[in-house]
Amino acid sequence: MIICLETSTNLCSVALCNSAGVISLRENNDSKSHASMLTVFIGEILKETGIQTRGLDAIAVSKGPGSYTGLRIGVSVAKGIAYASSIPLIGIDTTYSMFWGITGKYKNNAGTAEKALFCPMLDARRMEVYYSIYDSEGNTVEKITADIITQESFNDIDEKKKIIFFGDGAIKCRDIIKRPNIYFDEDFRISASHMYIPAIESLEHHKFEDVAYFEPFYLKDFITSTPRKNILGK
Numbered sequence: 001m002i003i004c005l006e007t008s009t010n011l012c013s014v015a016l017c018n019s020a021g022v023i024s025l026r027e028n029n030d031s032k033s034h035a036s037m038l039t040v041f042i043g044e045i046l047k048e049t050g051i052q053t054r055g056l057d058a059i060a061v062s063k064g065p066g067s068y069t070g071l072r073i074g075v076s077v078a079k080g081i082a083y084a085s086s087i088p089l090i091g092i093d094t095t096y097s098m099f100w101g102i103t104g105k106y107k108n109n110a111g112t113a114e115k116a117l118f119c120p121m122l123d124a125r126r127m128e129v130y131y132s133i134y135d136s137e138g139n140t141v142e143k144i145t146a147d148i149i150t151q152e153s154f155n156d157i158d159e160k161k162k163i164i165f166f167g168d169g170a171i172k173c174r175d176i177i178k179r180p181n182i183y184f185d186e187d188f189r190i191s192a193s194h195m196y197i198p199a200i201e202s203l204e205h206h207k208f209e210d211v212a213y214f215e216p217f218y219l220k221d222f223i224t225s226t227p228r229k230n231i232l233g234k
Contacts, residue, residue, distance in 0.1 A: 001016060001017070001018050001023075001049075001051060001055070001056050001057055002016075002017050002018070002056065002057055002058045002059065002060050002090070002196070002199045002200065002203060003015070003016050003017075003042060003045065003046075003053075003056055003059050003060070003081075004016075004017055004059075004060045004061070004062075004192040004193075004195040004196065004199055005038065005042075005059070005060070005061045005062065005074045005077065005078055005192060006061075006062045006074070006094075006097070006190060006191060006192035006194075006195065007034050007038065007061075007062065007066075007067070007070040007071060007073055007074030008062045008064055008065070008066025008067055008070055008071055008074070008094045008122065008190070009066055009067060009070065009122065009123075009168060009190055010029055010030070010031035010067070010070075011027060011028070011029050011189070011190055011191070012027065012028045012029075012030070012033045012034045012037050012038055012041065012070075013025070013026070013027040013028075013041075013190070013191050013192035013193070014026045014027075014038065014041040014042055014045060014192055015045075015191070015192035015193045015195065015196065016045050016046075016049060016051075017193075017195070017196035017199060017200070018196075018200075019200050021196060022193045022196055023049065024045045024048055024049060025191070025192065025193050026041035026044055026045060027041075027191065027192075028041075034069070034070050034073045034074070035073055038073060038074065038077055039077060042077075042081075052085075053081050053084070053085040053087065054085040054086065054087065056085065056087050057087065057088070057203055058082075058087055058088040058089070058090050058199070058202075058203050058208070059078050059081050059082050059085075059087060059088075059089060059090070060078075060089075060090035060091070060092055060195055060198075060199040060202070061074050061075055061077075061078035061089070061090070061091060061092070062074060062092055062093075062094045062097060062192070062195065063075065063091035063092060063093065063094070063214075063216055063217050064093075064094055064216045064217035064218055064219065065094060065095075065122060065130040065144060065146070065217055065218060065219035066094050066122050066130070068216075068218060071216035071217075071218065072216060074216075075091075075214065075215070075216045079211050079214060082211050083211050088203070088206075088208040089208055089209045089211050089214060090199055090202045090203065090207070090208060090209065091209045091214060091217075092195055092198045092199060092202070093132075093144060093217070094120075094122060094130075094190075095120040095122070095130070095131065095132040095134075095144055095167075096132075096134075096138070096198055097190075097194045097195040097198055098120035098122075098166070098167055098188075098190060098194060099118050099120055099134045099138055100138070100194050100195075100196075100197045100198060101188065101190065101191060101193070101194030102118065102120075102164070102166050102185060102188050103118060103136065103138070105185075106136075106164070115136075115161075115162055116136065116161070116162040116163065116164050116183075117133050117134065117135060117141060117157070117161055117162070117163045117164070118133070118134045118135075118136070118163075118164050118166070119131055119132070119133050119134075119154075119163050119164065119165045119166070119170070120132065120134075120166055120167045120170075121165060121166070121167040121168070121169030121170040121173065122167055122168065122169045123167075123168040123169040123172060124146065124169070126148075127148055127149045127150075127172070127173070127176065128146065128147070128148050128149075129146075129147060129149055129169035129170075129172075129173065130144060130145070130146055130169065130219060131144070131145055131147065131167075131169065132144040132145065133163075144217075144219060146219050149173045149176050149177065150176065151176060151177070151178045152178075153173075153176070153177055153179070154177060154179045154182075155178075155179050157179070159179065159180050159181055160181065161181065162181045162182070162183065163179070163181070163182050163183070164182075164183050164184075164185060165177070165182060165183070165184050165185070166184070166185040166188040167188060167190065168190070170184055170185075171184065171186060
């Protein structure tokens with residue numbers, strides 16, 4: 001059993017998972033709820049399932065990028081539980097868990113997933129976003145980046161390759177990005193429930209964080225967009 005914490009955005013989300021999927025979920029979308037609700041949600045889930053923290057296999061937390069305050073609260077709680085209960089700590093890139101949260105939607109959609117790239121975006125401020133790009137198998141095509149979105153953004157990617165944008169950062173970019181062959185998924189919502197596949201993978205491969213030194217991945221260095229080498233090599 002792994003308990004997963006997602007606090008990188010306004011959403012405060014806690015999920016209890018195992019290899020079969022999500023067992024229990026608590027969420028609140030009030031931006032001020034992280035400090036007051038995170039431990040409450042954890043307690044409710046543990047009481048509901050009759051599990052104590054020391055009986056967990058690990059605790060996983062979305063490590064960023066995202067909200068400075070939200071990430072700090074989530075990581076602090078995760079580290080405290082991991083240390084007090086002597087269980088492993090797993091840190092998961094926020095955009096990677098977002099990928100796993102949306103890819104199932106397209107797996108059986110007439111081959112869409114195999115032909116597309118997935119671009120999770122997190123809102124920063126103004127036209128600034130955090131994003132990364134994955135192929136249909138979750139392989140990284142472009143590492144997590146902080147960037148200012150303009151009409152020229154993503155023009156270095158082959159126009160034949162469809163890009164699916166999603167997340168709270170994608171919606172505000174819908175009218176800015178002019179590259180052809182793009183799609184904006186407006187229904188996507190981030191959730192701790194999306195973390196279960198990468199969390200289970202990390203547990204199986206013993207990919208754990210050092211509880212004493214682990215810190216959130218804030219990534220707050222924005223640069224003006226400039227032409228880049230074609231990331232697909234075309």
